[in-house]
Amino acid sequence: MASPPPLSETLRRLDKAIQEKGIRSNLLDVEKLAAKTALPTSTVRTLLQGGTPPDDSVNDRVRMRIAVLARANMAATGQRMSDLASDISQRLGVSGYWARQICDGKKVPSVELLHGLVEYFEVEGGEVFFTASAADALNRALLPLLHKLEHPESDPVLALMDRYGVRSTDLRMHGSLTREQLERLLEGVLRSVVPPEGGRDQ
Template identity: 90%
Template sequence: MQEKDIHSDLLDVAELAARTALPAPTVRTLLRGGTPPADSVNDRVRARITALARADMAATGKRMSDLASDISQRLGVSGYWARQVCDGKKVPSVELLHGLVEYFGVEEGEAFFTASAADALNRALLPLLHKLEHPESDPVLALMDRYGVRSADLRVHGSLTREQLERLLEGVLRSVVPPEGGRDQ
């Protein structure tokens, strides 16, 4: 199988463009190892909001005036401002950008709008990479995948104390490791 066939089988440029709110030519350039066009953070924010607005209108059948009105009501801004932002003519403040993250349901938060094209594409490719690495060979990853857990960060943010984490892991290990030091008899 040629390299082009492998890429087309594994990587759908249109889907990646939609998931990252990047232009398809930029995704294609990055997948080929090229350098995307230079842009500023403001350019990224405007372009990605516009892409999300267009995708939302396509999915819901809304017109721009309906979308702007909905955003206006949810974020407490003028309809004119909302339309300007959705058209890519204005850059929202950080506070309003956070509101747009919630409005559009962007899981990556504000970084979705501000990340470089390469970082945005890498973030979208990581789930594919994890699938290709056969998570079933790692029992923890397989369990996380089975229950739809995308990531776990139990130690850094204090959701569990060290002692609680040790008890949790000890309980899990006891339930899966055979008696007598892990050796079957």
């Protein structure tokens, strides 16, 4: 299996694909990418601008990303830290105190517990989600987007854009549309700008 391209190459190809397709959408949304990677927004912004984030250790990464996921989990569920720690304690067989220390980003979990946290928080990529460098973590999040843009046939929205020759659109609105709804929308747009066969421009 080929190694993934470095982040700099991914960003260069993304920029090229976005320009070629004329997509009016903030695909590289800093907040969303930060949430997806459990990286600080400042780190994501720095990396997207071609900069280098501060050095960190693997232990720092693990502690920080677990803490970010814990805060996001509490925000989404309305749980308190004590509730989350208790749930993790029961699910993963550790003390409530130790679970809280880990969720607070104060302690580094064992390899076994880290594996359990991968399943608990349902993160993609296994333990590497927590241990990868910031650049590698962001790169992993961007590669599926790059694949969709470079291979539009794999994405219904982009495939229909290519089919109907739509070169500029705001993709944010398409998340709530089915393929059939989107196709009807694009057909309507096409009919409004192209005269019927045998007809004349008005």
